[in-house]
Amino acid sequence: MGILKKIFGSKASVQQLPAGTVTVDRHGQIITSTVSSTFPQTLLQDIGRDVLELFREARLGQIPLAEVSLHFGSLRITARELRGGAIIFLFPKTALSNTPIPVRS
Amino acid sequence: MDTRHKILVLDDDADWLSLCRDQMATLPSHPEILTANNAKRALALLETEKVRLLISDLKMPRIDGLQMIAIVRRRFPATRTVVLSGLEDEEYRSRAYALGVDLFWLKSEMQRNTKLFSECVESLLGQSDREHDTGFRGLQSKSLMDIIQMECLSRSSTVLRITRGPLVAKLWIQDGELADAECEGARGEAAFRRLLAWRTGTFENLPAELNRERTVTKSLNALLLESAQNIDETANPGTEPESLESDLHRKTMWKLAQLTREGAEFVVAMPLEGGEPEALGTQNVEALAKWTKCAADTARKLGERLEAGPLSHVAAQSTERHSIMLVRGDRAFLVGWPAEAVENMVDKSRKLVASWES
Numbered sequence: 001m002g003i004l005k006k007i008f009g010s011k012a013s014v015q016q017l018p019a020g021t022v023t024v025d026r027h028g029q030i031i032t033s034t035v036s037s038t039f040p041q042t043l044l045q046d047i048g049r050d051v052l053e054l055f056r057e058a059r060l061g062q063i064p065l066a067e068v069s070l071h072f073g074s075l076r077i078t079a080r081e082l083r084g085g086a087i088i089f090l091f092p093k094t095a096l097s098n099t100p101i102p103v104r105s
Numbered sequence: 106m107d108t109r110h111k112i113l114v115l116d117d118d119a120d121w122l123s124l125c126r127d128q129m130a131t132l133p134s135h136p137e138i139l140t141a142n143n144a145k146r147a148l149a150l151l152e153t154e155k156v157r158l159l160i161s162d163l164k165m166p167r168i169d170g171l172q173m174i175a176i177v178r179r180r181f182p183a184t185r186t187v188v189l190s191g192l193e194d195e196e197y198r199s200r201a202y203a204l205g206v207d208l209f210w211l212k213s214e215m216q217r218n219t220k221l222f223s224e225c226v227e228s229l230l231g232q233s234d235r236e237h238d239t240g241f242r243g244l245q246s247k248s249l250m251d252i253i254q255m256e257c258l259s260r261s262s263t264v265l266r267i268t269r270g271p272l273v274a275k276l277w278i279q280d281g282e283l284a285d286a287e288c289e290g291a292r293g294e295a296a297f298r299r300l301l302a303w304r305t306g307t308f309e310n311l312p313a314e315l316n317r318e319r320t321v322t323k324s325l326n327a328l329l330l331e332s333a334q335n336i337d338e339t340a341n342p343g344t345e346p347e348s349l350e351s352d353l354h355r356k357t358m359w360k361l362a363q364l365t366r367e368g369a370e371f372v373v374a375m376p377l378e379g380g381e382p383e384a385l386g387t388q389n390v391e392a393l394a395k396w397t398k399c400a401a402d403t404a405r406k407l408g409e410r411l412e413a414g415p416l417s418h419v420a421a422q423s424t425e426r427h428s429i430m431l432v433r434g435d436r437a438f439l440v441g442w443p444a445e446a447v448e449n450m451v452d453k454s455r456k457l458v459a460s461w462e463s
Contacts, residue, residue: 012166012169013166014169014192017412017413043410046407047407050403050406054396054399054400054421057400058423060392061389061393063393066423066424067421067422068420068421069419070404070407070408070416070419071416071418071419071420072203072417073203073413073415074200074203074414075411092199094195094198
């Protein structure tokens, strides 16, 4: 890859935001994903690992969580705990999208 | 000495770079135009030149435009930023604005509307160079005390609405006398004293409300004198342990009152660079502070890796409660709310945190 890059140079691009749903097991391995395959898998794994870390830290502190949502300027990551693993929803925000905080009744 | 503004144009397309340079050269302020065909070169120029405005493409090799904007916003906050891109997907516009760019234009729009684009750029250059402007410009160097005194001296009737982040306060002035005040849940003289502790903010004059019930009976001068004395005492606290203890007690009571008024269960404040957490309303301080720090660090790293813009907040939910994590200044705050859903939890948390910090 390094040699090919040197010959052809790197392609101009902008990193996409992930959109879709991912499920990860308790070890952070991706089980299913509806996120575009053009999105780097390593980044998806990073998301899974970080989300599991948040659930794990909460359990260790005796404050078990059912759901965590990270709200960024242009992306919302919502994760629900699934028996040690997690289901993660990735919602890019656009100027037209409205992404209120999910409130459970 | 050359006092012209400097504009840096960054694009990997040499033809477009040249077109942009020619276009920018026609601006009425005759700025100096610098160009770079990659982010690395642009960063080197930003390090050495005092650039007022960066115009950047998005789609570029190695470091893309969004990454570049994120770096510039962090390292050169005074530099204004404009994105000029050929990517018509609305998502990029949102992401660019989320990163804090001043302007987003499509290249096709810019070619169709060169005059308007030039005017926008010229306006941004003007905004960023306040030190060379002449004439009177608002009341930036005046304190809140000065503003209130000016209103009262002119014997006017008005409502002053003062905003500081998510906090809003109001002062009712009738014929040059302070009639009522509202600030952070307090009313009357207590609200006025609380308000005078604010160091920054914005204000606006609203139409007078002459029927407003009068709650302030002291004269404005007496109140200002008392407040100035209080501020002096806070800045130079007494050395007696009793005085320090009572000051601490007063602050704690105030924070507790705020917490109860908003309906929150607890607040935990954790310094991001490490240190002792501060908390009210919970016994489980250590565990909550640890999770708060973990959430703040994780969110920051994830946001940077994904180029998802700045973190707004982290919402966590369990069967017992909702929690909102916010970062303000050099501390991360965790605000706990009862499980029975509370409306506007995020806004209320923001207010609570802003009030906690003041």
